Amino acid sequence: MELNDWVILITALGGIEGVKQVVKFWMSRKTNARIEDARADVEEFKALREYNEFLQKQLSEKEERFVEQTGRLRGVQDELFAEKEKNSELKLELALKRCEKKKCGERVPQNGY
Template identity: 85%
Template sequence: MTVNDWVILITALGGIEGIKQFLKWWMSRRTNARIEDAHADVEEFKALREYNEFLQKQLSEKEERFVEQTGRLRSVQDELFKAKEDISKLSIELALKRCEKKKCGQREPPNGY
């Protein structure tokens, strides 16, 4: 190549400024790649954070429903235990007051047993 060919090539590439821009890009291509990777990581972490917040919200709602259902279950169990306790007391009272002989005249109050 002659000097004239080199001048034509440099001029076609934008002159000295074009060569400077090319060298600047060449020297910073790895840095630019790291910056792009960092931006991609930021976006990924943002998406993961939003998904995590969504899951946390769902979990807290399910925990609230669980607490509510547990409260209902305990109240129903309390009613059941109270009813069983009342039945047991009545059974004991009946056993104490029941006369073993049928048509017993000394039983108070008489009920036909």
């Protein structure tokens, strides 16, 4: 290419201002890439933070349900324990009333032994 061709090319690209813009773009391409990476990181961290908050909310709801269910289960277990205790007392009372001698006259009810 001759000098005339270069001058025509530069003039077609916008003259000196065009050359300035090309040089400016060439010099700041790495900086622009870093800026774009930083923006992408910010968006990614924002999405991760929102997802983390969502998971924390779900976890707290599940913990509340677990505490509620555990409370109900303990109530049922307490009732069952009380019933077993009553049952044991009745069995003990019955065992104390049982007469071991055959044909005992004090047996209630009389069953003919």
